Amino acid sequence: xxxxxxxxxxxxxxxxxxxxxxxxxxxxxxxxxxxxxxxxxxxxxxxxxxxxxxxxxxxxxxxxxxxxxxxxxxxxxxxxxxxxxxxxxxxxxxxxxxxxxxxxxxxxxxxxxxxxxxxxxxxxxxxxxxxxxxxxxxxxxxxxxxxxxxxxxxxxxxxxxxxxxxxxxxxxxxxxxxxxxxxxxxxxxxxxxxxxxxxxxxxxxxxxxxxxxxxxxxxxxxxxxxxxxxxxxxxxxxxxxxxxxxxxxxxxxxxxxxxxxxxxxxxxxxxxxxxxxxxxxxxxxxxxxxxxxxxxxxxxxxxxxxxxxxxxxxxxxxxxxxxxxxxxxxxxxxxxxxxxxxxxxxxxxxxxxxxxxxxxxxxxxxxxxxxxxxxxxxxxxxxxxxxxxxxxxxxxxxxxxxxxxxxxxxxxxxxxxxxxxxxxxxxxxxxxxxx
Amino acid sequence: xxxxxxxxxxxxxxxxxxxxxxxxxxxxxxxxxxxxxxxxxxxxxxxxxxxxxxxxxxxxxxxxxxxxxxxxxxxxxxxxxxxxxxxxxxxxxxxxxxxxxxxxxxxxxxxxxxxxxxxxxxxxxxxxxxxxxxxxxxxxxxxxxxxxxxxxxxxxxxxxxxxxxxxxxxxxxx
Numbered sequence: 075x076x077x078x079x080x081x082x083x084x085x086x087x088x089x090x091x092x093x094x095x096x097x098x099x100x101x102x103x104x105x106x107x108x109x110x111x112x113x114x115x116x117x118x119x120x121x122x123x124x125x126x127x128x129x130x131x132x133x134x135x136x137x138x139x140x141x142x143x144x145x146x147x148x149x150x151x152x153x154x155x156x157x158x159x160x161x162x163x164x165x166x167x168x169x170x171x172x173x174x175x176x177x178x179x180x181x182x183x184x185x186x187x188x189x190x191x192x193x194x195x196x197x198x199x200x201x202x203x204x205x206x207x208x209x210x211x212x213x214x215x216x217x218x219x220x221x222x223x224x225x226x227x228x229x230x231x232x233x234x235x236x237x238x239x240x241x242x243x244x245x246x247x248x249x250x251x252x253x254x255x256x257x258x259x260x261x262x263x264x265x266x267x268x269x270x271x272x273x274x275x276x277x278x279x280x281x282x283x284x285x286x287x288x289x290x291x292x293x294x295x296x297x298x299x300x301x302x303x304x305x306x307x308x309x310x311x312x313x314x315x316x317x318x319x320x321x322x323x324x325x326x327x328x329x330x331x332x333x334x335x336x337x338x339x340x341x342x343x344x345x346x347x348x349x350x351x352x353x354x355x356x357x358x359x360x361x362x363x364x365x366x367x368x369x370x371x372x373x374x375x376x377x378x379x380x381x382x383x384x385x386x387x388x389x390x391x392x393x394x395x396x397x398x399x400x401x402x403x404x405x406x407x408x409x410x411x412x413x414x415x416x417x418x419x420x421x422x423x424x425x426x427x428x429x430x431x432x433x434x435x436x437x438x439x440x441x442x443x444x445x446x447x448x449x450x451x452x453x454x455x456x457x458x459x460x461x462x463x464x465x466x467x468x469x470x471x472x473x474x475x476x477x478x479x480x481x482x483x484x485x486x487x488x489x490x491x492x493x494x495x496x497x498x499x500x501x502x503x504x505x506x507x508x509x
Numbered sequence: 510x511x512x513x514x515x516x517x518x519x520x521x522x523x524x525x526x527x528x529x530x531x532x533x534x535x536x537x538x539x540x541x542x543x544x545x546x547x548x549x550x551x552x553x554x555x556x557x558x559x560x561x562x563x564x565x566x567x568x569x570x571x572x573x574x575x576x577x578x579x580x581x582x583x584x585x586x587x588x589x590x591x592x593x594x595x596x597x598x599x600x601x602x603x604x605x606x607x608x609x610x611x612x613x614x615x616x617x618x619x620x621x622x623x624x625x626x627x628x629x630x631x632x633x634x635x636x637x638x639x640x641x642x643x644x645x646x647x648x649x650x651x652x653x654x655x656x657x658x659x660x661x662x663x664x665x666x667x668x669x670x671x672x673x674x675x676x677x678x679x680x681x682x683x
Contacts, residue, residue: 148680157676166627166643168651168667171550171609172676174630178554179578180679181544183522188542192525481543490547495632498549502643503635 091237099275100268112284115435118219119411122201125216147183150176154497166502186475191482192421193414194385200411202434227433231282235432238280243329246273247336254339266340267318274314281308282436287316292443294319294402297368299361301394302404303466304376304479305384306417307424308431309406312439319374320344320364324351342370358396365399372402377459380479383416384408387467388479390459400446403462405470409438420482442469515681519575523568533565534558549630553609577605580678600665602677607664618659620644 098105157173201223249269256262278285293316294300300319302309313319321343325334334345344364350356364370377390384407395401408415413434417427431437444465449458467474524530526538539555540546548554558566558574566574576596594601610618610626623644631640651659651667659667 148682166647168606168610168647168664169671169673169676170630171606171626172671172673174548174550175554175606175609176578176677176679178545178548178551179575181542181548182539182554183519183575183679185542185544187544188525477543485540486543486546490543491549491551492632494547495549495630496634499631499634502631503639 088237091234091241095238095279096241096276099279100272102271102275108279108282108284111282112436112438115412119200119435122216122219125213147180149180149184154494155501158498158501170498187477187481190383190386190388190475192383192418193416194383194410200435202413227435232432235280235282238276239432242273242276242280243333245269245276247333249273250337250340254336262340269340270314270318270337274311277311278315281311281431283312283315284436284438285312285315286440288440288442290316290443292402292445293317294372294404294443295400296371297365298372298400298402298446299365299394299397300372300374300402300404301377301390301462301466302374302406303384303387303470303472304378304381305406305408306381306415306427306431308415308437309376310374312406312441313374313404316441318371320371322346322361322373322375324348344373354393358393361397362399365397377463378479380482381417381419382479383418384410384472386473386475387463387470388475388477390463392455392459395449395455395459395462398449400448401458401462402446403444403466403469405440405442405444405466405472407440407442407470407472409440412436412438415439440470444469512681516572519572520568523571533567534571535564549632550609550626553626553629557605557608577602578677578679580680581674597678599673602673603665603668604661606673606677607661610659610664616661617656618664620648620657623647623659 094105094107154173158167158170201220246269249272250266253262253265253269256265300313302313310319310321318341320341321337323334323345325331325345325347334343337343338345342364344360346357346360361373364373375394377394378388379391382388413431413436415431415437417424419427422430447458447462447465449455453461464474466472523534526541527534528538528541529535536555536559539558540551545551545554558570560566560570573596579597581597581599607618608614610622612622612625624640627640627644635643648657648659651663653663653666654660
């Protein structure tokens with residue numbers, strides 16, 4: 075009897091999910107449920123912010139929202155030449171070390187790079203335990219709201235999102251395998267697009283994603299290369315929610331591998347074996363062939379090579395910019411108030427990351443499609459990469475850093491230190507003679 | 510004295526550098542900061558945090574060393590004439606700098622020690638002979654008692670016209 079009841083409930087639950095979420099995803103329409111949820115959420119968080127500000131014992135200093143004001147110290151940007159040579163010319167002085175010393179201590183207290191590999195600090199608490207670092211107990215009402223929030227997120231939203239994600243991934247695998255059986259034709263391409271779009275939409279709803287796309291007229295076209303800043307593995311889903319791309323990446327094992335093998339039958343994604351990835355010429359050659367075929371979908375690449383915390387754009391690997399073709403830059407900026415999308419891969423593995431995402435309030439982000447760019451005459455790949463990077467950083471309101479995202483794990487190259495030593499040496503000695 | 514919010518932020522920074530999560534920092538933890546790793550004097554600066562024979566520094570030691578870089582204006586607020594000299598006084602800042610040069614901690618900067626520090630700062634760009642001349646001339650100009658080494662008193666004299674307070678200070682924003 076109980077089993078029969080559970081089955082009935084389960085069936086009712088699934089049909090609700092299908093009717094309200096999956097079907098509209100397939101048709102590309104919205105029932106407005108997400109919008110209503112977001113409205114309630116925004117109002118609640120605004121109320122919470124006001125309560126926190128009222129409850130604070132001391133008057134809070136005006137906390138500006140820019141990352142610069144969140145800094146701990148005032149950094150002295152006087153260049154080495156001015157600071158050291160200003161005192162004397164062409165000779166060593168004991169006070170020369172003060173410059174290096176202070177720079178060193180400034181870096182110890184606060185440096186530009188390591189902070190990008192951990193989540194952005196919030197200006198005001200968003201009722202998630204995980205962000206409650208600097209904020210303290212304020213009032214009973216706030217705590218009650220927080221408890222309700224925990225129940226809603228873990229007991230209602232998490233199972234719902236998990237169901238949706240399961241449906242989305244299963245449909246993706248089954249759908250693309252079925253479409254993959256068809257002979258190559260425009261019908262196959264059309265059906266492949268439908269399957270990919272529908273499954274992306276389901277997955278976005280599985281994250282309670284609210285995405286604003288700007289400048290849709292600049293959407294990447296066939297035969298082009300779409301380039302975006304990287305914050306999380308869900309960046310790809312955010313983009314495929316609105317268009318179809320050929321993914322580029324390494325072949326994985328497990329569930330990801332199954333998805334990769336299924337999808338490549340329906341649509342020419344570019345998956346590389348691990349051994350192939352090491353051969354840069356091979357990679358460039360394959361991508362060049364793909365881009366040359368104007369009937370193929372635009373490829374999607376994240377040139378930073380690793381996830382950054384969405385406050386800055388780090389160095390772009392030049393490989394993507396050597397392929398040729400038209401680059402369609404895209405800037406993605408998440409709103410951290412509703413949920414932290416950044417994947418700190420040194421701290422969390424993919425499963426705990428997805429769990430955190432699914433128990434956040436929502437994923438809210440802006441996507442800006444930017445006008446296409448091509449390499450100019452006399453511009454090399456590195457300069458072109460930097461030009462595209464600046465454009466993306468400016469559009470998304472992110473800072474630009476000349477550092478390599480690889481510094482998350484690897485040591486910094488000695489050449490930077492050698493450059494500083496060279497600059498200092500120039501001040502001591504000119505033309506090989508001692509001053 | 511340091512404000513509560515400054516201590517909180519520095520503690521937060523300390524824990525984010527502490528990858529081993531054991532409440533202390535090792536030399537590797539410091540070297541993970543790219544801007545410090547490319548500093549020619551990076552290793553000497555890191556060394557300043559660790560006491561003789563120790564490889565770990567706790568938060569207290571971290572703050573003590575950082576305290577040398579607080580601006581001197583902070584002391585105006587708490588004029589305690591009878592207490593010990595604050596770590597960020599001009600004299601203690603100079604002492605800190607002196608210790609960066611005095612590699613063997615014998616309270617003298619010898620020609621060798623000066624050469625080693627110079628070599629760190631210039632890398633491979635200057636020859637041994639030229640560097641030797643620079644070291645010789647520097648010691649000659651500062652050495653007053655003729656022992657071909659620089660004592661702390663001679664060091665202070667050489668730097669008397671330099672605005673040590675401004676050059677060896679870090680300003681906190683709030």
